[in-house]
Amino acid sequence: MIRASSIPLINRALTTQERIAIIDRRGVHSYGDVINQSIEIAQHLLRDTADLAEARVAFMTSPGIDYVAAQWGIWLAGGIAVPLCLSHPLLEIEYVINNAGIKFIVAHPEFEEKLSPLIEAYNLILIHSNPEDNIPEVPLPEIEVNRNAMILFTSGTTCKPKGVVTTHKNISAQITSLVKSWEIVEDDRILHALPLHHIHGIINALYCPLWAGARCEMMTRFNADAIWERFVKSDLTLFMAVPTIYVKLIASWERAGRVEKETMSSACSKMRLMISGSAALPVNILEKWKSICGHTLLERYGMTEIGMALSNPLHGERKPGYVGTPLPGVELQLVDDNGEIITEEMKEGEIQVKGDNVFQEYWDNAQSTRDAFHRGWFRTGDIAVIKNGFYRILGRSSIDIIKSAGYKISALEIEEVLRSHPEIDECAVVGINDEKWGERICAAIVTRDNCVLTLDNLRQWARERIAKYKIPSRLKIVPHLPQNVMAKVTKPEVKKLF
Numbered sequence: 352m353i354r355a356s357s358i359p360l361i362n363r364a365l366t367t368q369e370r371i372a373i374i375d376r377r378g379v380h381s382y383g384d385v386i387n388q389s390i391e392i393a394q395h396l397l398r399d400t401a402d403l404a405e406a407r408v409a410f411m412t413s414p415g416i417d418y419v420a421a422q423w424g425i426w427l428a429g430g431i432a433v434p435l436c437l438s439h440p441l442l443e444i445e446y447v448i449n450n451a452g453i454k455f456i457v458a459h460p461e462f463e464e465k466l467s468p469l470i471e472a473y474n475l476i477l478i479h480s481n482p483e484d485n486i487p488e489v490p491l492p493e494i495e496v497n498r499n500a501m502i503l504f505t506s507g508t509t510c511k512p513k514g515v516v517t518t519h520k521n522i523s524a525q526i527t528s529l530v531k532s533w534e535i536v537e538d539d540r541i542l543h544a545l546p547l548h549h550i551h552g553i554i555n556a557l558y559c560p561l562w563a564g565a566r567c568e569m570m571t572r573f574n575a576d577a578i579w580e581r582f583v584k585s586d587l588t589l590f591m592a593v594p595t596i597y598v599k600l601i602a603s604w605e606r607a608g609r610v611e612k613e614t615m616s617s618a619c620s621k622m623r624l625m626i627s628g629s630a631a632l633p634v635n636i637l638e639k640w641k642s643i644c645g646h647t648l649l650e651r652y653g654m655t656e657i658g659m660a661l662s663n664p665l666h667g668e669r670k671p672g673y674v675g676t677p678l679p680g681v682e683l684q685l686v687d688d689n690g691e692i693i694t695e696e697m698k699e700g701e702i703q704v705k706g707d708n709v710f711q712e713y714w715d716n717a718q719s720t721r722d723a724f725h726r727g728w729f730r731t732g733d734i735a736v737i738k739n740g741f742y743r744i745l746g747r748s749s750i751d752i753i754k755s756a757g758y759k760i761s762a763l764e765i766e767e768v769l770r771s772h773p774e775i776d777e778c779a780v781v782g783i784n785d786e787k788w789g790e791r792i793c794a795a796i797v798t799r800d801n802c803v804l805t806l807d808n809l810r811q812w813a814r815e816r817i818a819k820y821k822i823p824s825r826l827k828i829v830p831h832l833p834q835n836v837m838a839k840v841t842k843p844e845v846k847k848l849f
């Protein structure tokens with residue numbers, strides 16, 4: 352056992368060892384249990400060396416103590432943790448193994464068969480996430496907070512995934528900003544239902560509660576009905592999800608009977624805080640959720656490279672369609688196309704971010720790293736406007752800002768309007784190159800209950816709601832929209848539909 356650690360998150364856990372940290376399919380685990388299992392993994396990783404010295408170690412486990420112990424074990428041994436996505440096909444996992452130059456892999460035996468072709472092909476050293484054999488103890492290396500700690504691969508909605516490298520200091524800054532802003536305390540109990548290879552599931556929903564000494568109950572896989580069953584027990588205080596999860600929870604609530612609905616709503620209303628992020632929260636979903644359980648979802652904005660940057664307030668008005676104000680410790684500026692800082696309200700510009708929360712570099716990709724920063728500011732590529740101090744996201748400059756007929760048009764704004772059409776269930780708007788218009792506005796639409804929607808009808812309906820130049824001129828009805836594992840629409844795939 353260790354008494355103190357220079358890794359801030361682990362050092363916090365050492366002060367709450369008796370408390371319950373994680374509840375998973377295997378049972379109930381204290382902070383002490385997590386630390387003991389982490390140390391065992393670290394010992395196995397250090398069999399042939401005194402310090403992994405930033406060697407990249409991939410890991411694959413189910414959500415639960417094994418996940419945290421694997422990641423902390425890698426950190427204690429001096430390595431960089433690279434979480435693998437459980438649902439990715441082998442080719443995508445291979446991309447990560449290859450790109451990050453992985454030498455070791457920590458995995459639960461249940462994934463050994465899936466991973467074995469890669470273990471063989473890349474000569475990886477495999478360590479089990481719950482090692483059974485005892486080996487002689489070796490001292491753990493000293494870890495500096497500026498040491499690289501994690502590589503997360505971007506979700507690749509607009510280009511090939513890039514490895515985002517963060518240090519222990521970056522991770523601590525990302526966590527403490529949220530713990531402070533959302534007042535996460537040791538009495539909190541969160542239900543965790545997010546993927547664990549992405550910033551949202553790792554930093555926000557797992558490590559913020561663990562930083563505070565709170566309890567994290569981890570679902571093995573996402574299931575809307577099972578989430579409601581858990582909500583009904585009425586002992587949770589926190590929940591965080593992407594908009595699609597709220598959509599699925601609403602559908603599940605709607606399937607329930609009258610009495611059941613009342614029980615579900617009443618239990619859910621007792622929670623302290625419910626948060627949405629990682630993609631724009633449609634206003635109709637925010638309103639529906641409020642009507643179900645009284646919660647105005649707190650929407651926040653962030654990305655893999657910076658953790659979270661903007662959040663609606665815990666106390667005070669949460670503005671639908673807005674992502675709030677800068678989080679503690681995060682500096683933001685909006686910059687126009689000429690590189691000038693925008694000071695006026697409602698003028699659109701790119702969000703640029705500075706602070707200890709910002710990542711170090713893209714792994715093995717010096718050019719992308721150089722391109723991503725300007726005078727020390729990270730260029731998010733997201734376009735926003737500010738109104739009364741609150742930021743509103745208009746979308747990613749590369750794909751959601753459509754240049755048509757001399758206008759710059761936000762695809763997100765059009766999508767928000769289209770979603771209020773009674774026959775539209777889901778939609779994605781993209782710009783397609785066009786000689787006459789620059790780009791043409793094209794909408795891919797999933798209709799409700801097989802409704803028949805024509806372009807003429809849609810355009811007529813839209814005329815009363817948005818400016819003429821924003822109305823889609825091409826329409827494609829699809830059975831579903833292309834999505835990645837974070838349930839985010841992949842717009843390059845949408846473009847291919849046209």
Ligand code: AMP
Nearest residue numbers: 506628629630631651652653654655744
């Ligand atoms: P990721 O790195 O996968 O978390 O994706 C980050 C991107 O998701 C950001 O750059 C934004 O484009 C988008 N995003 C995250 N949160 C929001 C939000 N609340 N509203 C709109 N877009 C968001």
